[in-house]
Amino acid sequence: MVYDLIIIGGGQSALACAYFLRRAELNYLLLDDQEEPGGAWLHSWNSLTLFSPSEYSSLPGWLMPKSGNKFLTRNEVISYLQQYEERYHFPIKRPVHVHQVIREEDNFMLQTDAGNYRAKTIISATGTWQKTFVPAVAGKDTYKGLQLHSAAYKEPKPFAGKKVLIVGEGNSGAQILAEVSQVAHTTWATRKEPAYLPDDVDGRVLFDVASAKYYAEKEGKTFNSENFSLGNIVMVPPVKAARERKVLQAVRTFKMLDEGGAVWPDGNREDFDAIIWCTGFRFALDLFS
Secondary structure, eight states: OEEEEEEEOOSHHHHHHHHHHTTSSOOEEEEOOSSSSOGGGGGSOTTOBOSSOGGGTOBTTBOOOOOSSSSOBHHHHHHHHHHHHHHHTOOEEOSOOEEEEEEOSSSEEEEEBTEEEEEEEEEEOOOSTTSBOOOOOTTGGGOOSEEEEGGGOOOSGGGTTSEEEEEOSSHHHHHHHHHHTTTSEEEEEESSOOOBOOTTOOHHHHHHHHHHHHHHHHTTOOOOOGGGOTTSBOOOHHHHHHHHTTOOOEEEOOSEEOSSEEEOTTSOEEEOSEEEEOOOBOOOOGGGO
């Protein structure tokens, strides 16, 4: 059997694509390597929330419900994604892990752990969560303490009473610092000074700015959105609280690691029990190589 289209993935972007495909007279299928709905949210840390109101975070066709909190929690988002799938009865097979996509003469063959599938067209909605990035730091492989990426971080409890080095100047670095610093002695190492959005700016404002930039560029105009960069840290409540506790203080990053900790640019070294790499992700496209 050859499908008209196969979507690889089962997260938010995959579901949004499927919503529009269901209107077309196409034989399509979603292959998701997770055991249940929820996409990358299934693997995020427990306290993660959206940073925009639900009406700015909805998938097409069905608004996210309001939350008793300012922003929807991780569990509320997962519940919404599960209900969204059920509402539209998308054809999804899971868990199916796609190992490789091979271009054939007239279609594509997907080699999976559940056999081979063929399709005329492929949409890759694999996201970035499975493709973690940790920079090539001298001595990283010699460090004997605990190292983990933010993708594997769940909660601060395992770090209670320890010295923890948190690396990365983005939102994940700030948010994980905010809660780990409540139970541990933390140091926040960044390549550059972290940039913060104004306190009253959340995803709603960023959505409006991105829309304004799009329409301006479409008309050949310039639009300066420097003060509202998507890379800047959103001041969600935990980050604001960390600022009040005066722990939202970053130092320039270390020169290298050794068995016990970090060596700073001035030559001083410091021991750490654990390192949390909040250094981002890359696109998960290896299956097309």
